[in-house]
Amino acid sequence: MSSSDSDGSVEYENYYLKFYEDQNNGPPLIKKKSRLIAAVVQNQVDVLSDLLDSPRWYNVRDSCGYSLLQIAILTDNIEVFDYMLSIPDFPIEFVNREGLTALVVALDCFVSNNDTWMREHFAYELIKKGASIDRVYFHGDTPLHRTLDRGYYKAAKLLIERGADVNAPNREQDTPLTRTLYKDESELMMTLLVYGAQPTVLNFEQSVLYGNSFEIQEILFLYIYDEYSNLELHLDVLLTLAEAKSPLFYHIIKCPIKITIQYESLSLYFRFLCSISIDCLHLVIQKFGHYMNKVFSRKIFSESYYEGGEGKVICLKNLNVILESELRPSVITFINNVNSTEIFEDLIELGYDENAVTPLYCYLLSYGLNVQELDLHYVYDLYGYCELFKILLHMDIQKGVILEGYIKKAVPAFVYDINMNVERFLQEQSDYDADSAYLLRRYFVHPKLNEICYQINQMIGYSEVQSFQKIPLLVELARNVFREFFVNKFNIKTCKEFYSRLNGLPISNVHKKIITYETKLY
Secondary structure, three states, rough: OOOOOOOOOHHHHHOOOOOOHHHOOOHHHHHHHHHHHHHHHHHHHHHHHHHOOOOOHHOOOOOOOHHHHHHHHHOHHHHHHHHHHOOOOOOOOOOOOOOOOHHHHHHOEEEEOOEEEHHHHHHHHHOOOOOOOOOHHHHOOOOOHHHHOOOOOHHHHHHHHOEEEEEEEEOOOOOOHHHHHOOOOOOHHHHHHHHHHHHHHHHHOOOOOOOOOOOHHHHHHHOOOOOOEEEEHHHHHHHHHHHHHOOOHHOEEEEEEEEEEOOHHHHHHHHHHHHHHHHHHHHHHHHHHHHHHHOOOOHHHHHHOOOOOOOOOHHHHHHHHHHHHHHHHHHHHHHHHHHHHHHHHHHHHHOOOOOHHHHHHHHHHHHHOEEHHHHHHHHHHOOOOHHHHHHOOOOEEEOOOOOOOEEEEEHHHHHOOOOOOOHHHHOOOHOOOOOOOHHHHHOOOOOOHHHHHHHHHHOOOOOOOOEEEEEOOOOHHHHHHHHHHHHHHHOOOOOHHHHHHHHHOOOOHHHHHHHHOOOOOO
């Protein structure tokens, strides 16, 4: 064993050796100090009590500078720890070489050779014994901050009762009360408030207590405000409480209240209105309709509709209530300006199927929702040549910027772009995904398409010889000629006009499906 005459230290890595095999070696003082440390490490209370026969041995430390009490904590040995605390005048404020006391070790360190925190027992007993509660830790934390972080609620209550500063902020300006919020502990929060914690540090007016129980929210609100307070809340706080159906929402709605609007949160408000319960929606419109009109009058809101609003379901019942209320004019203006592609993307993320998307989309279309080119690609990708896709073909389609990272498919482009043909596709081939040539071969026979498909087969190592049709069917030629003639004859400029006129022709649905690429020919 490595030890020194000057300090009697013992290497930490030797704690778990069978020390007593070497107990007859070395100078007597070194031998006794080493035996003391070994007794603590091996949790041998009887041996330790025999060795601690004089206060001179209370301050023995190991090679890292840890005291006997700190070693007991690090090795998770409660029996020897309790025994040392039971000794009158045993030093509990001993500071090791890093400036750590036993309480700091109990609150800040892991069990040796393990990744688990110390048991609460050590911190609680040290505080009970009278360990200093004023020491500042890393990041400016107090012992109260640390006990709350570790979930040592029994020790935290004892600290509060012993006079710990319940309003002491750390360097990030977190107080013990804000730390309690993370744990959602109502009883502990009540204890802090009873002992003078200032709830106003939570700034309830500007942020809701996400993830906290209704009980916590109500406790804090009633501590901050009374019937004589000038209540002022941000709109997103009120709507978040409404969405959660918190009892606090129904309490607040009855109070005189001034609402402030965070314009950087504008994109959330419409989503909240479309997802909260109908009774909450009626209450919000009835009492705060003038604030909502201010929201929808802002153009910035229409441009950033969904930013930060993920996960909120648009309900048709809510839309009906909104559009039958005083908000109708401003909401219709909003629908006319909103980016429809962002709506559709969000519906996809929410897992809406075709049966759910179609009525909602048609509802918004009836109030002037503008259709983007990318919308048709999304619908076709997910649902194919479905009823919603056909409906969108009869709308004014705005040519927009294709989102970065999104690669178009050729088939929907052929359907909605009346000027699209194979020659143009071949010129713009890089704008479309790799499968486009294969998919177009179901509608067209063209030597260049065959060549592209053959090259792709070669690149991916497709060994089978695949024959491609080389002569187009007469029905394909007739379809191509008809489309070109039809567009020129009536000077058709838009997709909407093309499909509206086509539907008026006295021809069979079989022929219409061929003309509109709904029917594959090959």
